[in-house]
Amino acid sequence: MFARLPDLKERAVVRLTVDGRAIEARAGESVAAALLLSGVLVVRTTPVSGAPRGPFCMMGVCFDCLVSIDGEPNRQACMVTVRDGMQVERMQGARKVDP
Amino acid sequence: MGAFDVAIVGGGLVGTAVAYGLARQGARIAVLDEGDVAFRASRGNFGLVWVQSKGLGMPEYAAWTKASSDAWAGLRDALRDETGIDTAFARPGGFHVCLTDGEMERRREQNKRLHNQPDMVPYEVRFLDRKDALDLLPGLGPEVVGVSYCPLDGHANPLKLLRALHAALARRGAAYRSNTPVQRIERSGDAFALTTPAGTILSGKLILAAGLGNARLAPMVGMTAPVRPQRGQILVTERVAPFLKHPLVTVRQTDEGSVMIGDSLEEAGFDDRVGHAVVAMMADRAVKTFPALRGVRVVRTWGALRVMTPDGFPIYQQSAEHPGAFLVTCHSGVTLAAGHALNLAPHVAAGCLPDAAFAAFSARRFDVRAAA
Numbered sequence: 001m002f003a004r005l006p007d008l009k010e011r012a013v014v015r016l017t018v019d020g021r022a023i024e025a026r027a028g029e030s031v032a033a034a035l036l037l038s039g040v041l042v043v044r045t046t047p048v049s050g051a052p053r054g055p056f057c058m059m060g061v062c063f064d065c066l067v068s069i070d071g072e073p074n075r076q077a078c079m080v081t082v083r084d085g086m087q088v089e090r091m092q093g094a095r096k097v098d099p
Numbered sequence: 100m101g102a103f104d105v106a107i108v109g110g111g112l113v114g115t116a117v118a119y120g121l122a123r124q125g126a127r128i129a130v131l132d133e134g135d136v137a138f139r140a141s142r143g144n145f146g147l148v149w150v151q152s153k154g155l156g157m158p159e160y161a162a163w164t165k166a167s168s169d170a171w172a173g174l175r176d177a178l179r180d181e182t183g184i185d186t187a188f189a190r191p192g193g194f195h196v197c198l199t200d201g202e203m204e205r206r207r208e209q210n211k212r213l214h215n216q217p218d219m220v221p222y223e224v225r226f227l228d229r230k231d232a233l234d235l236l237p238g239l240g241p242e243v244v245g246v247s248y249c250p251l252d253g254h255a256n257p258l259k260l261l262r263a264l265h266a267a268l269a270r271r272g273a274a275y276r277s278n279t280p281v282q283r284i285e286r287s288g289d290a291f292a293l294t295t296p297a298g299t300i301l302s303g304k305l306i307l308a309a310g311l312g313n314a315r316l317a318p319m320v321g322m323t324a325p326v327r328p329q330r331g332q333i334l335v336t337e338r339v340a341p342f343l344k345h346p347l348v349t350v351r352q353t354d355e356g357s358v359m360i361g362d363s364l365e366e367a368g369f370d371d372r373v374g375h376a377v378v379a380m381m382a383d384r385a386v387k388t389f390p391a392l393r394g395v396r397v398v399r400t401w402g403a404l405r406v407m408t409p410d411g412f413p414i415y416q417q418s419a420e421h422p423g424a425f426l427v428t429c430h431s432g433v434t435l436a437a438g439h440a441l442n443l444a445p446h447v448a449a450g451c452l453p454d455a456a457f458a459a460f461s462a463r464r465f466d467v468r469a470a471a
Binding site: 047048072074093094095096097098 | 238337338339340342355356391392394395396
C-alpha cells in the first residue's frame with residue numbers, strides 16, 4: 001500500500017522491532033512511516049471504545065499514531081525518528097500506571 | 100414570541116437542572132442562554148458529587164447537599180432512560196488526603212465542628228491513618244499522613260450531565276434559546292416580560308440561574324445576588340487504565356480514563372486564565388498523593404470561575420416584591436443537580452419555597468440588620 005520514495009532507498013538501514021518482530025527502516029524516517037511501510041496500519045486501539053487507529057496526519061496533530069517506544073507509552077510515532085535497536089509496541093486501549 | 104409557563108435565565112447546569120425538573124412537571128419552558136461570552140462555569144468544573152465537609156455554618160446546606168447526593172442515582176437513571184446519555188455518576192465514597200499532621204489535625208477539628216452543629220444531618224465520616232487508607236487507596240505516596248473518608252461522596256461526568264439535561268429538555272419540548280442575553284425584566288400584567296436582542300419573551304414564572312450574571316439580574320425583580328467569581332484551575336491527563344476507583348477532592352479518574360487534578364481556589368476577579376505557579380503546585384500535590392502520576396502526561400489545563408456568595412452557601416429565594424420570580428445560585432452545580440431537578444423544581448412549580456427547608460437560603464441573610 002505504501003512505497004518508499006526513491007531517494008530514501010539509498011539511506012542507511014535502521015533496524016527496530018515492533019511487538020518483538022524485527023523490521024527495517026531507513027535513517028531519518030519517522031516511526032510512523034516505518035510502521036506503515038512495514039505493513040502495520042493499526043498501531044493502537046482507543047481507550048474508550050476500543051476502535052482501531054493508525055497514523056493519519058503524519059505531522060503531529062491528530063494523535064492517532066500513539067505507540068509505546070522503548071517502554072514509554074503514548075508517544076507520537078510520526079514525531080519520533082527511528083533509531084537502531086528501538087523497541088516499538090502497539091497499544092491496546094489506555095496506558096497503564098503502576099500504583 | 101409565545102408565552103411560557105416558566106422562563107429560566109441561564110443554560111448551565113443550575114438552570115437546566117431546574118428546567119428539567121419543571122419540564123417533568125409538565126411546564127412549558129424557555130431556557131435563555133447568554134452565549135459563549137458567558138463565563139460557562141458548567142463547562143469548566145471538576146465533577147465531584149461531594150458531601151463531606153460541606154455546611155459548617157449552615158447545617159441546612161449539609162442536609163440539602165446530602166439529599167441531592169441521595170437523589171443523584173435517580174437523576175442518572177432518568178436521564179439515561181430519556182436520552183441514552185450516561186452521566187457516569189458513581190458513589191463509591193470519597194477521600195480527602197492530608198499530607199501533614201497539621202492538615203490532618205485541622206481536618207479532624209473542622210469535621211468535629213461541622214457535625215456538632217445543632218440540627219446537623221447525621222452521616223458517616225471516618226478518619227484513617229496511612230496504613231488503613233492504603234487498603235482502600237493503593238498507590239498512596241509516602242507523604243500521605245492520613246485521609247478522611249465519606250461513603251456518600253461520588254462523582255459524575257459534568258459535560259455529559261450538561262448534554263443530557265439539554266437533550267432531555269429538547270425531548271420534552273422545552274425551548275432553548277442560545278445567544279439570548281436578558282437585558283431587562285419588567286412586569287406585563289401578571290407575566291414577566293424579558294427583553295432580549297431576539298425580542299420580548301413572556302413567562303408566568305421566572306428563574307434566575309445565570310451564575311455570575313445573577314448579580315445584575317436579581318435587582319430587576321427586587322432581590323440581591325451578592326455573587327463574585329472565585330477561580331479554580333484544573334489539569335487533565337492523558338487517559339490511563341483504571342487505577343483509582345474513588346474520587347479525592349484533589350484527584351479523580353474519570354469514567355473515560357483521564358485523571359483530573361483540581362481544587363485550587365483564588366480570588367482573581369473575572370480573570371479565568373491559567374497561572375503556572377498554581378498549576379505546578381497542584382501537579383506537585385497530585386504526584387505526592389499518587390507517585391505513579393509522575394510519568395503521566397498532562398494534556399490540558401484550564402481555569403474557570405466559581406459562583407461564590409459571601410458565605411459560600413447557595414441562594415434559593417422567591418421575590419417578595421415580584422412573586423413568581425426565583426433566584427437560584429450555587430457553586431456546586433454538579434453535586435446539587437439532582438436536588439435542583441428533583442427537590443427544588445416541584446416547589447417552584449407549586450409557587451412556594453417552604454420556609455422550613457428554604458428560609459436559611461434566602462439572600463436576606465446578607466442584609467445588614469438594624470441596630471436593636
